[in-house]
Amino acid sequence: MKNRKKMIVANWKMNVTSEKDAVGLFNSIKSVVAKLDYTQMICCPPHMYVNQVAKQVNHPNYRVGGQDAYPEESGSRTGETSVLMMKNSGAEYVILGHSERRHLETKSDVARKVTAVLEHGLKPIICIGEEARDKNWKKTLQQQLKDVFNRVPKKEPENIIIAYEPIWAISSDKKNPATSTEYMEALEVIKKELQKIFKTAKAVEKIRFLYGGSLDDKNIEDFLRHAEVNGFLVGRVSHDPRILMTMFRLIEDHVQKEIFAQINE
Numbered sequence: 706m707k708n709r710k711k712m713i714v715a716n717w718k719m720n721v722t723s724e725k726d727a728v729g730l731f732n733s734i735k736s737v738v739a740k741l742d743y744t745q746m747i748c749c750p751p752h753m754y755v756n757q758v759a760k761q762v763n764h765p766n767y768r769v770g771g772q773d774a775y776p777e778e779s780g781s782r783t784g785e786t787s788v789l790m791m792k793n794s795g796a797e798y799v800i801l802g803h804s805e806r807r808h809l810e811t812k813s814d815v816a817r818k819v820t821a822v823l824e825h826g827l828k829p830i831i832c833i834g835e836e837a838r839d840k841n842w843k844k845t846l847q848q849q850l851k852d853v854f855n856r857v858p859k860k861e862p863e864n865i866i867i868a869y870e871p872i873w874a875i876s877s878d879k880k881n882p883a884t885s886t887e888y889m890e891a892l893e894v895i896k897k898e899l900q901k902i903f904k905t906a907k908a909v910e911k912i913r914f915l916y917g918g919s920l921d922d923k924n925i926e927d928f929l930r931h932a933e934v935n936g937f938l939v940g941r942v943s944h945d946p947r948i949l950m951t952m953f954r955l956i957e958d959h960v961q962k963e964i965f966a967q968i969n970e
């Protein structure tokens with residue numbers, strides 16, 4: 706789908722440790738984000754700060770998401786945050802199936818969560834990715850998609866976001882991001898599988914596709930060359946306003962150049 710803003714999902718994980726810091730960080734970024742023409746940011750604070758951060762939202766360029774949600778509204782689930790609580794706290798998106806959580810949950814848990822999030826009018830950011838580029842990497846991606854979507858009602862593709870996050874590339878100490886070529890290879894596999902699942906190319910066109918894994922201001926331009934990249938999920942740099950600002954500027958410059966090139970064609 707054309708003319709959508711590039712999305713940056715900032716997964717703060719457990720790296721912001723007080724309400725004051727969460728609100729301060731969000732406010733330090735939001736005035737800049739409000740001025741952007743081609744970029745939208747989704748901030749995903751730790752659950753206990755979602756509510757306070759969501760209260761700072763007053764512009765469509767930035768939104769708030771949760772890092773997970775339990776697929777029931779309420780009940781005896783010690784320590785969990787329900788999908789309804791997430792919604793009532795002001796989250797509009799929820800990251801699901803992150804590789805750091807997949808150790809704690811089954812594939813059917815992930816599918817239940819995606820279903821519950823959609824049923825509550827929220828948008829799931831579904832993370833998939835292989836452990837290594839071994840001989841089975843394509844099958845791994847296909848299976849992860851089947852595991853989710855065989856159990857989820859196949860509607861509202863415009864509310865679905867898929868983040869390709871190869872596990873070997875996430876927060877790699879060796880700074881080992883995937884290249885955009887590897888991303889495009891994966892995207893081809895993902896789109897083909899989704900086409901089988903949703904049965905129409907039109908539905909797949911409505912889904913947004915992100916890249917995540919050691920992305921920063923040094924390698925983002927490699928990905929921006931491909932119009933198929935709808936955005937990015939960032940972890941390590943998600944709470945570094947200086948790096949985020951540089952990334953926003955690179956996105957804005959890139960999209961503007963693309964638009965000028967189209968006009969002059």
Ligand code: PEP
Binds near residue numbers: 875877918
């Ligand atoms: C992540 O954990 O989803 C992620 C993309 O982290 P990083 O940007 O640090 O690789």
